Amino acid sequence: MEWHTAVVSPRGVWWKPAGRQERLWIMIAFAWCMVLFAMMPFWHLKGGQNPSGIRSRVETKAFAVRVERFIQDYQVGEEAGIPVVAPPPGSDVYLQATMWAWKPVLQLEEGASYVLHISSLDVNHGFSLYPANINFQIVPGYDYGLEITPNSVGEYKILCNEFCGINHHQMLGKVIVVPPGTTAGAVGGER
Amino acid sequence: MSKPSLTDVILRRCPVTGLGVDPHAERFIKLHAVVAVVTFLVGVVAAILLALTRWQAVHLLPADWYYRLLTAHGLNMLIFFIIFFEIAILYFAGPVALSSRLPAPRFGWLVFGLMVAGAVLVDVMVFAGKADVLFTSYVPLRAEPPYYLGIILFAVGALLGVGHFFAALVVAKREKSYEGSVPLVTFGGLTAAIIAVITLLHGAAVYIPTYFWSLGLMNMDPQVYRLIWWGLGHSSQQINVAAMVAVWYLLAGLTVGAVVLNEKISRWAFVLYIGFISMASAHHLLVDPGMGPAWKVWNTSYAMYLAVLASMIHGFTVPAGIELGQRLRGFVKGRFGWLKKAPWSDPGFSGMFLSLLIFGFLGGITGVTVGTEQINIIAHNTLRIPGHFHTTVVGGTALAFMALTYYLLPLIFRRKVAFWGMAKLQPYVFAAGITTMSMGMTFAGVFGVPRRHWDISFSQAPFTMEFPPAVDLLMALVGLGGVTAAIGGLMYILVAVKSVFFGEKLDLERLEPRMAGVPQGVAKLPAQVHSGPAAEAVHEGGTPGTVVLVFVFLAVFVLYYFTNWKLLSMIWKIG
Structure with a gap:
């Protein structure tokens, strides 16, 4: 050998x-x-x-229109110039990423399920929810519909973690999770 | 009188290894290695500035230069340094390892010229601020058209270089420059070359349309771009893996006479790389909207982790080969006597072994874990990702290439290794720095700290946002580790440049053991072939030390992997 x-x-x-x-x-x-x-x-x-979600192609313009209608339906206030929206539990929720902002601010209920549709109107963005550390890639032309169930009350931030241009680091959004039952009056945007 | 053989006419017979060296191949090894080191210097300078910017307490660069230098760092390190070096390795693994001639020296100049022209064009565009799109240049972020053209030129050059390697194999076979099968090192180089073809074809498929898109001549779908781009981006890391493993085998043989446990097994493991490793481009698309779960699960796992199996095989056979080599050299005491008595002051050995440890324990384990479809939700685009790939491609591949350089200097450049004391220290400094930085990144990423981000204090954002104080500490580790690694990188450059351009000439006919500036494996090459009853006895004893090492590895792997599932189970329900 x-x-x-x-x-x-x-x-x-x-x-x-x-x-x-x-x-x-x-x-x-x-x-x-x-x-x-x-x-x-x-x-x-x-x-x-x-990370499966409901995935489909979407025209950026159509998505922008859908986001505006969503804001009109459920807006409850404004923060830092960005509308605050409180959709009813179980509804479809729309979040739009652009250079360099997340729109709107979402108010969700703990323990309720939502379908969170996220898309971009321009370049790639990264949805990164802090401190839950939930991360998704947001690609223009694609609607990522994620069924989510917030599990604790508090204030969350949405960072952008995909480079999206010179002011990428300023892109910060917000999600407020409130106790169950708090948004009942917001249905239909009556408030 | 017999006709003088080809070897006697044009090849230089290396007195140390006995290999026949074609002066043309030797010249191209030198040229590619030197340019590799130059691009490495650009990357290292950028690295220092980037590390000192992400270290939030220092925050050195302005935003535009941070993103610009991040673009330059990625391109110069991951593309230019590594691929120039890999083409140099192919010139070694082909003509030199097979003692054959280089088929077409003039063609070599074309390869070199295209690669240099492409690299220069890209760097000019990046530093002029006309390509602030980062390494990945995700459409529809747009650079000026010549940027894409530069990448295309470089890739075409590299592809032709790979073709030259294939031609060299054919010529060596036809002219019978070797007997039997090609050595394992060449087989590994061939694996890297085949993966390089797959990779560079993806590169053409994405950069050529993107070039036309940048000229406004066609449309590009951003998701399709990401899919094909990662066919280039991730597969190119698999060229690095294959080349690095080949270099491990090579250096293990040259430094301690490591034997190949079983040719069949090691070659099969390389074949598994070719078959499955390119599927790993899916690692980058796990939380993308464009693909479904079945596609993601199948591809991210390289069809049931067969490429991971390959790495786990090399992870056993390389240290086991080293253990046997050492035992054959007489270091037989206990389970770990072979490891204790290894030539730790030979940078060719220490660099190779540290590369093996860092790649396996840190790079491999973190890579498989964050590349799991669901776990990627808590890792995608956080600092965990650069934390992972700096342990594979830097702590693994770059360190292995540095270790190889300490053998190329005496054997190919025929110079003593300059600043010998510093050279002996260099692998340790570099390994310590890159490990510290990557650990800092990995743990900061667990808190959700993003990669590619200029300001995690969010001072100009519409809301206030603060990471916990632990993150400050971790980012300081990133800064300090990064600077330490960069110092290790500069030490490497100093040694290489001084040796090549101003180094003391080395006469390979007159070598003595323990010469300063000559690695021990060059001064006295360990036996490369073993037979007889003594060798039989050593092989009977097996590799008890390596068995312990691999089970420690497996235990760490299992623990880290399931800890991450636990972390994932604690976040919001998502489906």
Whole structure:
């Protein structure tokens, strides 16, 4: 038997069975790889956090119109010049990213589910909810409809974490999560 | 009298390795390596300024220069430095490793010229502020058209360089410059070259239309751009992985005579890279709106993690080969005597081994974890991402290439390694810096700190926003680690430049053990072939030390992976 380094040309037949330790390691590594793979479908079935969403193409203009209508329907105030909107639990919620603002400010209820539609009117943006640390890529021309359920009351910020031009670092939005039942009066934008 | 062989006529017979070196191949190795170091210098200077900007307490650069230098840093490090160096490696892995001639020296000049022209054009555009689009240049962010043209020129040059390597393999085979099969190092280089073709074709498919788009001649869909761009962007990292693993095998052989455990297994692991690794462009699209869950799960896992399996195989066979090599050299005491007695003051060895550790323990584990479809929700575009890839491509690939440089200087440039004391220290400084910086980034990312962001104090934003104080500490680590790594990088540049241009000439015929400026593997090359009863006995004993190392690795992997699932389960319900 002859052994050599990786700079030596192997001669004759080098197609030989692997050693015992090497074989064992490969089998363990393969089993681990199967665990890694199985975890993803498993989480789709049993886990609560999946990036699937309702995904569709959307014209940027059409999305902007949809956001304006959403604001008209449910606006309850204004903060830093940005409308504050309190949609009813279970509704479709619209969030628009542009250089360099998130619009509107959302007021959501703890424990209620919403379909959060996010899209961009210009370049790529990154939706990053702080401090929950939830991150999604926002691509112009695509509507990402994520079903979300806020799990604790408080004030959240939306950072932009995809470079979107020179004032990228000024792009900051807001989500306010209030206790259950608080937004009941806002239905239909009556307030 | 027999006809003089080709080797005697045009090739230089290397007295250390016994390989035949074509002077043309040698020249192109030198040229590409030197330009690689120049682009590396540009990247390092940018790195220092960027680290001192993200360190919020210092916050050095203004916003426009932060984004501009971030663009330059990515391009010069990840594209120019690495690919120039890889083409140099292909000149070694082809003609030199096979003791063959370079098929078309003039063609080599075309390759070099195109790559240099492309790199210069890109850098001019970036520094002139006409391409503030970052490394990824996501459409519809737009750079001036010559920027895209520069990338195209560079990529075409690199693609032709890869073609030259293939031609060299054919010529060597036909002219029978070697017997048996190509060495494992060449096989690894071939793997890198095949992945490079896949990568560069993606590059053409995305940059050529983008060039026309920038001229206003056609439309580009931003999601399609991201898909194809990452076919280039991520696959190019897989060229690096394959090249780096080949360099591990090469240096392990030259420094301690590491043996190949099993040619079949190691080659299969390289083949797995070719088959599956390009699917990993999906890692960047896991939380994108354009693709569905089935596409994401299948692609992000490289079809059931077969490329991860490949890396885990190399992660065993490389240290096990080193262990056996050391045991064959007589370092047989206990489980770890071989490791303790390894040549730690040889930067070729220390750099290679640190690269192996950083790539495996930090880069590999974090990469698989954040590349999991759902876990990506808590990682995408946070600092965890650069925290991950600075341990793969910098702590892994760049460090391995630096280690290789300490062997190229005496063997190819035939110079002593200058500033020898500093050279011996360099891999440690660089490894410590990059590890510190990446850890800082990774943990800051867990708090949601974004990457590619000039001001995380949000001083000009419509709302107030403050990260917890722990983030300040972590960002200080990023700054300090980054500067330390950059100092390690500058040490490397100093050693390389001094050795190449002003270094002491080295006569490879007259080598003595323990010469200053000569790595121990060059001064006295370890035995490259072993046989006989003593070797049989060592192989019977197996590699007990490596077995412990890989199980520690697996334990860390399992722990980190499931901790992240736990973290994910605590956030809002999302579906």
